[in-house]
Amino acid sequence: xxxxxxxxxxxxxxxxxxxxxxxxxxxxxxxxxxxxxxxxxxxxxxxxxxxxxxxxxxxxxxxxxxxxxxxxxxxxxxxxxxxxxxxxxxxxxxxxxxxxxxxxxxxxxxxxxxxxxxxxxxxxxxxxxxxxxxxxxxxxxxxxxxxxxxxxxxxxxxxxxxxxxxxxxxxxxxxxxxxxxxxxxxxxxxxxxxxxxxxxxxxxxxxxxxxxxxxxxxxxxxxxxxxxxxxxxxxxxxxxxxxxxxxxxx
Amino acid sequence: xxxxxxxxxxxxxxxxxxxxxxxxxxxxxxxxxxxxxxxxxxxxxxxxxxxxxxxxxxxxxxxxxxxxxxxxxxxxxxxxxxxxxxxxxxxxxxxxxxxxxxxxxxxxxxxxxxxxxxxxxxxxxxxxxxxxxxxxxxxxxxxxxxxxxxxxxxxxxxxxxxxxxxxxxxxxxxxxxxxxxxxxxxxxxxxxxxxxxxxxxxxxxxxxxxxxxxxxxxxxxxxxxxxxxxxxxxxxxxxxxxxxxxxxxxxx
Numbered sequence: 001x002x003x004x005x006x007x008x009x010x011x012x013x014x015x016x017x018x019x020x021x022x023x024x025x026x027x028x029x030x031x032x033x034x035x036x037x038x039x040x041x042x043x044x045x046x047x048x049x050x051x052x053x054x055x056x057x058x059x060x061x062x063x064x065x066x067x068x069x070x071x072x073x074x075x076x077x078x079x080x081x082x083x084x085x086x087x088x089x090x091x092x093x094x095x096x097x098x099x100x101x102x103x104x105x106x107x108x109x110x111x112x113x114x115x116x117x118x119x120x121x122x123x124x125x126x127x128x129x130x131x132x133x134x135x136x137x138x139x140x141x142x143x144x145x146x147x148x149x150x151x152x153x154x155x156x157x158x159x160x161x162x163x164x165x166x167x168x169x170x171x172x173x174x175x176x177x178x179x180x181x182x183x184x185x186x187x188x189x190x191x192x193x194x195x196x197x198x199x200x201x202x203x204x205x206x207x208x209x210x211x212x213x214x215x216x217x218x219x220x221x222x223x224x225x226x227x228x229x230x231x232x233x234x235x236x237x238x239x240x241x242x243x244x245x246x247x248x249x250x
Numbered sequence: 251x252x253x254x255x256x257x258x259x260x261x262x263x264x265x266x267x268x269x270x271x272x273x274x275x276x277x278x279x280x281x282x283x284x285x286x287x288x289x290x291x292x293x294x295x296x297x298x299x300x301x302x303x304x305x306x307x308x309x310x311x312x313x314x315x316x317x318x319x320x321x322x323x324x325x326x327x328x329x330x331x332x333x334x335x336x337x338x339x340x341x342x343x344x345x346x347x348x349x350x351x352x353x354x355x356x357x358x359x360x361x362x363x364x365x366x367x368x369x370x371x372x373x374x375x376x377x378x379x380x381x382x383x384x385x386x387x388x389x390x391x392x393x394x395x396x397x398x399x400x401x402x403x404x405x406x407x408x409x410x411x412x413x414x415x416x417x418x419x420x421x422x423x424x425x426x427x428x429x430x431x432x433x434x435x436x437x438x439x440x441x442x443x444x445x446x447x448x449x450x451x452x453x454x455x456x457x458x459x460x461x462x463x464x465x466x467x468x469x470x471x472x473x474x475x476x477x478x479x480x481x482x483x484x485x486x487x488x489x490x491x492x493x494x495x496x497x498x499x500x501x502x
Contacts (some may be wrong), residue, residue, distance in 0.1 A: 036443070051439070053258065053400070053403075053429070055433065055436070058438055066438065066439060066442065066481055066482075069438050070438075073437065073438055076433070108485070137484075150468070172392075172396075183372075183374035186373055186374040186441050187374065189438050189441035189442050189445065190373065190441050190442070190444050190445040190448070190455055191445060192442055192445060193441065193442040193443060193444060193445020193446040193447075193448065193449070193450055193481075194445040194449040195445075195449075196442070196446055196481075197445070197446035197447075197448075197449035197450050197487065198449045203442060203481070224323075229445070229455055231454070235449060
């Protein structure tokens with residue numbers, strides 16, 4: 001791991017700055033999961049958020065590959081992220097091959113996707129459980145205490161990003177805020193589908209196209225996705241924008 | 251098990267049984283009257299803010315009250331569906347509240363004093379509302395509102411089945427519990443496939459989900475399984491009937 005103090009500082013400065021600037025929550029949390037992969041000894045990270053019925057939903061992930069997202073999503077039934085959410089504590093599984101009996105649904109899924117270890121960190125706000133940050137590694141082994149501490153700090157930033165009114169102890173208001181965040185994810189997935197079909201691209205490319213358009217037009221990711229789904233903005237426009245950008249991109 | 255969990259399970263279980271989506275919606279409305287402090291319940295279907303009709307009710311009176319909203323083209327149900335937020339009217343006698351003059355007069359005449367309309371959503375989009383009626387005036391109360399919101403969530407499952415034109419759940423091997431049905435719809439691949447159908451068939455999000463569900467029934471798969479086939483392009487959306495691509499054709 002070649003993380004430097006300045007990498008960590010930069011990540012937090014960027015996250016908190018955008019948080020204060022009212023950034024799109026899905027976009028911010030997606031970047032936060034990418035920070036996890038960059039700063040911690042893990043190859044994939046995902047944020048699961050619970051709804052009012054305690055069902056976990058994928059809120060953001062470092063990869064938009066549908067099969068990888070499924071490794072997070074399958075934990076509605078069983079898995080370390082679900083256990084971490086229910087217990088409100090960190091759950092470490094440094095060697096998934098030893099855990100099949102504990103999580104019969106999740107372990108085969110995770111191993112098939114190439115993962116060998118998982119660490120799940122709870123997201124909380126004023127004593128209320130919100131969800132989990134799942135950190136997946138392709139090698140067997142436990143994360144260092146320093147990595148776990150930094151991971152928990154990132155999970156705490158994610159909690160802050162999700163709950164706008166942090167003085168509230170009103171469960172209903174909290175649920176509404178989480179529901180709004182989850183609806184953003186629904187509309188983004190739908191918009192990805194539109195772009196994937198029209199542009200004959202995969203979901204990773206569709207997400208990139210959506211993000212690029214939002215960023216270049218200084219719009220929020222969710223607003224662009226909503227416009228695509230509402231057919232106020234044509235998928236073609238986004239695809240053409242991405243194509244036009246390609247020669248000048250890296 | 252907490253009281254809230256028991257309520258959750260009882261509402262979910264009310265959808266199980268024979269008779270198709272209309273019967274299931276009616277059972278859900280009856281469960282609301284049994285389990286919540288309300289005297290009547292109905293579920294109406296609205297798309298694009300235009301009321302399409304009542305499709306489940308606890309009693310003929312509740313059905314009538316709900317239908318009044320289509321007659322007059324106004325009412326809390328339409329507003330709840332349109333604004334995608336609950337519309338809670340604790341006292342219809344309140345002269346300060348003049349949002350629905352024709353509807354209010356007719357409802358008061360039938361002895362109902364309060365109406366609570368909760369949006370029913372499919373993929374986060376409002377498609378209808380659950381209306382709860384009470385003869386007594388006064389607020390619904392927090393626990394009852396929570397129960398009503400759970401019922402409104404559940405109402406999405408039979409509503410989608412109705413839209414998909416499916417009337418025989420048993421034949422399609424549907425899970426009994428309403429929550430299981432809902433969970434199969436609330437998956438990332440279902441949302442992604444919905445988007446792909448929108449683009450391929452030039453339909454809106456709700457219509458796309460209806461098509462996906464109808465196709466799932468036709469081929470006896472869950473919505474999630476069909477969604478995977480679409481996302482992974484095992485089936486092509488370009489052909490009108492979503493025929494299998496590749497293997498099945500080649501093997502013949």
